[in-house]
Amino acid sequence: MAATEQEVLAGLAEIVSEETGLPTDAVLLEKSFTDDLDIDSLSMMTIVTHCEDKFDVRIPDEDVKNLTTVGDAVSYITKAQA
Amino acid sequence: MSTVRDVVVTGLGATTPLGGDVDSTWAAALAGESGARTLENDWAEKYGIPVTFAAQIKVAPDQVLPRPEIKRMDPSAQYAIIATREAWADAGSPEVDPERLGAVVSSGIGGIWTTLDAWDTLQERGARRVLPMTVPMLMPNSPTAYVELEIGAQAGAHALVSACASGAEAIGYGIEMIRSGRADVVVAGGTEAALHPMPLAAFAASRTLSLRNDDPQGASRPYDSDRDGFVLGEGSGIVVLESAEHAAARGARVYARLAGVGLSSDAYHITSPDPDGRGQIAAMRRAVENAGIGYQDVVHLNAHATSTKVGDLTETRSVRTLLGSDADHVALSATKSMTGHLLGGAGALETIFTIKALADRKAPPTINVANPDPELDLDLVRDVPRDLPAGDVAAINNSFGFGGHNVALVATSV
Missing domain, CATH: 3.40.47.10 (Thiolase/Chalcone synthase)
Known part of the structure; x- marks a missing residue:
């Protein structure tokens, strides 16, 4: 069943928190993965792998580079699930 | 100096x-x-x-x-x-x-x-x-x-x-x-x-x-x-x-000196130690020479001793062959009796034990030795720690690995 944007954000925040140690409430829609959350490319790929698993979506590498902010990822995953 | x-x-x-x-x-x-x-x-x-x-x-x-x-x-x-x-x-x-x-x-x-x-x-x-x-x-x-x-x-x-x-x-x-x-x-x-x-x-x-x-x-x-x-x-x-x-x-606190490193390889068998102990003896001899001490200075030895039938005695024979009568005043400890065998961690943990033994002047015990092997002719520290002598003394830590790798480290007191 497809999740709402709210549910995707909550799920993504948990994954990012596990990977980085940041609190889940720091993972906000407007935050940039690289500039605000200090996530390197290897961590980003780890987050993508967990997202694919958790939300049952496929995020090809060529799309990952367009996911600049948390909001970008939430929209992408929500659309991909629909 | x-x-x-x-x-x-x-x-x-x-x-x-x-x-x-x-x-x-x-x-x-x-x-x-x-x-x-x-x-x-x-x-x-x-x-x-x-x-x-x-x-x-x-x-x-x-x-x-x-x-x-x-x-x-x-x-x-x-x-x-x-x-x-x-x-x-x-x-x-x-x-x-x-x-x-x-x-x-x-x-x-x-x-x-x-x-x-x-x-x-x-x-x-x-x-x-x-x-x-x-x-x-x-x-x-x-x-x-x-x-x-x-x-x-x-x-x-x-x-x-x-x-x-x-x-x-x-x-x-x-x-x-x-x-x-x-x-x-x-x-x-x-x-x-x-x-x-x-x-x-x-x-x-x-x-x-x-x-x-x-x-x-x-x-x-x-x-x-x-x-x-x-x-x-x-x-x-x-x-x-x-x-x-x-x-x-920087005025650091010093536990001990690591004065000697001795390395050798058996070129004998992939897992079994050379029964003549040539590689083990060479490693210990090189470590003692490298440290610039005499065999009479060695008061403690933390053995590799893993609790196998063959390995334990090969090592003690090597110690006796190299040290001769100087082996009589070496307090022998086999701390794997307590820690188990940490494989790649073992040689490092046992170096720490060797250093602590010199710093505290206490050789740790070997446990579970209810009936010592009759072929053991070294002075084993059993059940309770043994005080080590004061003054300038040295200790050896032996580590041997599958592949015939032998490493002996000599620590000296400060």
Whole structure:
């Protein structure tokens, strides 16, 4: 069943928190993965792998580079699930 | 009189089956405690593994490290980082030019949990579920690389591999880095996290593990007539090595000097030691010569002694052959009777025991020796610690590994 944007954000925040140690409430829609959350490319790929698993979506590498902010990822995953 | 080539130990760190740090580990060792326990899993039923116990580390890493670090490191690296943080703080977090700071941390087996978990994931769920951190976690240089990152070491980070001699060889290489002028401070040691059912099954298949399932704490019994193999252990030991000059300049507390390194290889058999002990004797002789001491100075020896039928006595015969009557005043300790066999972590943990023995003037006991092997002709410290003599004294730590690798380190008192 497809999740709402709210549910995707909550799920993504948990994954990012596990990977980085940041609190889940720091993972906000407007935050940039690289500039605000200090996530390197290897961590980003780890987050993508967990997202694919958790939300049952496929995020090809060529799309990952367009996911600049948390909001970008939430929209992408929500659309991909629909 | 110290010279520029003197290498001293200024920091110690460990996480072991006896405790989560050096103090608790050393206290348990002096008290003659065993770290072996029955495993809480279904490996015996599920896979038919004939051994149901091991010496697991006492304090789980998730009680010490934040979750992101746990997820980015194989357990072997987690243990090394825990021990490194303790050792570095114990040394007073020395200020050192990063280009003069090195790391040498070895593992005998490498990131086997990561390797096998990733293989399970691949088989069960396909390539897209294999995590991107898999390679940097499974590579055998991962622990030394994380230590290098932790302390900011730029003189070089190395991971020498020689099975159960790896931890001692790492310390030996760290000593050489300082002696050769490449570094002033080196964080060195060994780590192992191989309590996974596959290596347990493989060691059992090689008939080297004790099968004393009904008595885990009595299973590791080096030199006892009824010994039947080693107990698989895990954990890490890390030391901070420092040039005597550097340590003196910053007024560091010094535990002992690591004065001699002796290396050799048997060229005899892939797993069995040369029964004549030629390689072992050569390693010890080279270490003593390298330290510039005499055999009469040696008052303590931390033996490799894993509790196997053949290995234990090969080593004691080698000691007797080399030291002759000087072996009579050597207090012999086999601390694997308490810790189990930490494989790549063993040589490093036992170097820490050797250093603590000299610093505290106490040789740790060997437990479970109910009936000493009649062929043992050395002075074994049994059940309770033994006071070591005052004055300038030396101790040897032996580590031998599958492949015929022999490493002897000589520590001297300060």
